[in-house]
Amino acid sequence: MSKRDEFDPRLKAYLNRGACMPPPAGMKERIIAGADRRRTNWLMQVGAAAAILVLAIGLGIAVRQARQTVGVGPTPTPVETPGKPTPSPTPTASVGPHPLLPPDSMHAINATTAWAAGSGTNQIIRTTDGGAHWDNVTPTSARAGTWITYFLDANNAWLASSLQPGSGSPDFSVEIYRTADGGRTWQHVGQAAADQGWPASIDFVDRTHGWLFMRLGGAAGSDGAAFYGTVDGGSSWSKLSEADTSGNPGHLPLRCSKSAPVFLNAATGWIPGGCNAGGGPFFYVTHDGGRTWNDTAITVPAGFSGNCICSIVSLRFSDARNGVFVLTDYSSGKLPQSVIYATGNGGASWQPGPSLPAQTYEVFFIDPSHGWTIDGKASNSILSTSDGGQHWSTVGTIPSTQGVMDLQFVNATVGWALGSEPTGNTLIKTSDGGRTWTTQLSR
Amino acid sequence: MALEEPARDVSGFEAAVHAESGRLFAVAYSILRDPQEAQDAVQETMELAWRSWATLRDPAKRSAWLRQICVRRAIRTRRRLLPRLWLADTSEVHRQLPEEPDLELDRCYLRLSRQQRAVVTLHYQYGYSLDECAALIGCQPGTVRSHLARALASLRKELSYE
Numbered sequence: 166m167s168k169r170d171e172f173d174p175r176l177k178a179y180l181n182r183g184a185c186m187p188p189p190a191g192m193k194e195r196i197i198a199g200a201d202r203r204r205t206n207w208l209m210q211v212g213a214a215a216a217i218l219v220l221a222i223g224l225g226i227a228v229r230q231a232r233q234t235v236g237v238g239p240t241p242t243p244v245e246t247p248g249k250p251t252p253s254p255t256p257t258a259s260v261g262p263h264p265l266l267p268p269d270s271m272h273a274i275n276a277t278t279a280w281a282a283g284s285g286t287n288q289i290i291r292t293t294d295g296g297a298h299w300d301n302v303t304p305t306s307a308r309a310g311t312w313i314t315y316f317l318d319a320n321n322a323w324l325a326s327s328l329q330p331g332s333g334s335p336d337f338s339v340e341i342y343r344t345a346d347g348g349r350t351w352q353h354v355g356q357a358a359a360d361q362g363w364p365a366s367i368d369f370v371d372r373t374h375g376w377l378f379m380r381l382g383g384a385a386g387s388d389g390a391a392f393y394g395t396v397d398g399g400s401s402w403s404k405l406s407e408a409d410t411s412g413n414p415g416h417l418p419l420r421c422s423k424s425a426p427v428f429l430n431a432a433t434g435w436i437p438g439g440c441n442a443g444g445g446p447f448f449y450v451t452h453d454g455g456r457t458w459n460d461t462a463i464t465v466p467a468g469f470s471g472n473c474i475c476s477i478v479s480l481r482f483s484d485a486r487n488g489v490f491v492l493t494d495y496s497s498g499k500l501p502q503s504v505i506y507a508t509g510n511g512g513a514s515w516q517p518g519p520s521l522p523a524q525t526y527e528v529f530f531i532d533p534s535h536g537w538t539i540d541g542k543a544s545n546s547i548l549s550t551s552d553g554g555q556h557w558s559t560v561g562t563i564p565s566t567q568g569v570m571d572l573q574f575v576n577a578t579v580g581w582a583l584g585s586e587p588t589g590n591t592l593i594k595t596s597d598g599g600r601t602w603t604t605q606l607s608r
Numbered sequence: 609m610a611l612e613e614p615a616r617d618v619s620g621f622e623a624a625v626h627a628e629s630g631r632l633f634a635v636a637y638s639i640l641r642d643p644q645e646a647q648d649a650v651q652e653t654m655e656l657a658w659r660s661w662a663t664l665r666d667p668a669k670r671s672a673w674l675r676q677i678c679v680r681r682a683i684r685t686r687r688r689l690l691p692r693l694w695l696a697d698t699s700e701v702h703r704q705l706p707e708e709p710d711l712e713l714d715r716c717y718l719r720l721s722r723q724q725r726a727v728v729t730l731h732y733q734y735g736y737s738l739d740e741c742a743a744l745i746g747c748q749p750g751t752v753r754s755h756l757a758r759a760l761a762s763l764r765k766e767l768s769y770e
């Protein structure tokens with residue numbers, strides 16, 4: 166066994182030791198006792214509130230009596246008997262730290278206009294001068310919580326706000342806000358009455374047809390999800406489908422992890438993802454707007470096992486007919502291999518194409534020929550292709566110390582990246598096809 | 609008007625604590641490598657669960673929800689300067705690893721960011737796909753891939769495997 170081959174077993178042994186670490190003695194009992202104590206504290210708080218109320222009433226009476234004592238009225242007003250204390254409002258569950266999801270996002274519309282949003286700051290910003298200035302277009306009256314955004318074009322955008330996950334609130338509804346004037350004004354247009362989960366993405370293909378993709382929780386090998394749809398711009402929402410274990414045709418399965426869906430038009434969309442334990446890639450399609458979903462049989466490339474540990478990412482259409490995604494094989498014993506799939510017929514069929522360079526996993530194509538990818542190993546080096554991924558060349562490096570969360574180009578020269586730093590997120594722009602990058606916003 | 613505590617399934621919660629807290633501790637410890645911090649993460653997770661217990665209507669989804677919250681707490685929690693009030697009487701935390709520790713790897717592992725540690729342990733130890741890791745941690749799948757690639761490259765370099 167070569168020294169390199171010794172790394173994996175050593176790492177796995179180390180991780181296994183960590184996972185075998187026994188919990189401290191009495192931890193469970195302390196957690197339960199803590200919950201009991203919280204209950205007791207709750208009762209004490211209620212008692213304290215009632216005591217303060219009674220004390221306040223008593224004090225008020227005393228003051229009133231004192232005033233009457235020194236007053237000029239000839240006849241003291243009879244002392245009022247303290248009535249039944251007004252009940253304190255039932256304490257509501259404290260809203261915990263939210264959001265837990267960091268759905269930082271950006272969407273470059275063209276060379277001058279771009280949007281960005283960060284749930285961590287509950288802030289939406291927009292530029293119309295190529296990033297020289299960013300305006301805060303945050304809807305100040307929108308409900309705080311987990312914010313998911315979708316930016317359709319320079320003027321139209323939607324915001325979905327949820328108290329989930331992790332707030333402790335029993336409210337699972339998703340409030341929908343919309344702007345049609347570039348964020349100058351926002352309207353609360355509707356609510357998706359979800360009964361569980363939290364929004365992972367909101368998508369629109371035009372000003373009226375949209376979808377809310379709700380995550381319902383997952384475990385190794387399964388991933389709960391539900392779809393809500395609107396046909397009136399977000400005013401009304403109806404539940405379209407939910408993952409289950411029935412195995413019935415048209416049902417979205419609970420198994421396998423699911424990434425955010427991508428819709429091509431009001432009828433057709435895909436959910437990419439991957440399945441654990443050799444389940445192969447996950448790629449389901451709907452042709453009725455999200456009501457029914459069926460497996461798209463993807464032919465894995467030569468050399469890939471049909472039951473590979475694979476996942477599909479970077480699904481994107483550059484126009485109504487042309488689109489790409491990346492299939493990556495994570496099967497053990499070798500470095501991950503990524504292959505570009507392309508369609509030229511609106512997703513009716515997908516053909517495997519060239520492989521991506523090692524340590525690159527996601528792509529962004531502006532047309533069937535021109536695309537970019539990031540070398541995740543070599544300090545965020547960016548590579549570009551002009552022949553559909555047949556050949557790649559390193560063009561520059563994106564300055565981000567903790568990785569690049571998103572990369573988008575609007576033409577062959579102008580692009581933005583969403584970087585990650587210990588202090589927060591950065592917006593980074595290139596105007597020369599990726600050769601040089603300038604950090605525009607650093608928080 | 610009677611003041612009643614919102615109905616909660618106390619016995620169900622206690623059963624969940626017994627069933628889940630050990631597993632949650634293992635996940636948190638795998639990421640944090642600090643028993644006290646791992647215990648804090650588990651405790652915060654169960655506190656949050658207790659506050660939300662009446663709303664966690666589907667028991668089948670509780671485990672996944674708890675795991676997700678615990679992972680995120682483990683990643684994001686700041687080490688406290690003072691012990692938690694109701695952990696003040698905590699007995700000595702176990703500090704014995706079940707086998708001889710790999711101190712060299714431990715030192716390198718602790719240099720990774722918490723996000724990187726989370727991806728490495730969730731992917732290699734617990735078998736989550738990278739997309740599942742992204743959902744658990746709460747970040748983009750591409751970020752997870754980047755974390756994993758950087759973590760492995762760092763470990764291999766530090767340990768002179770390349």
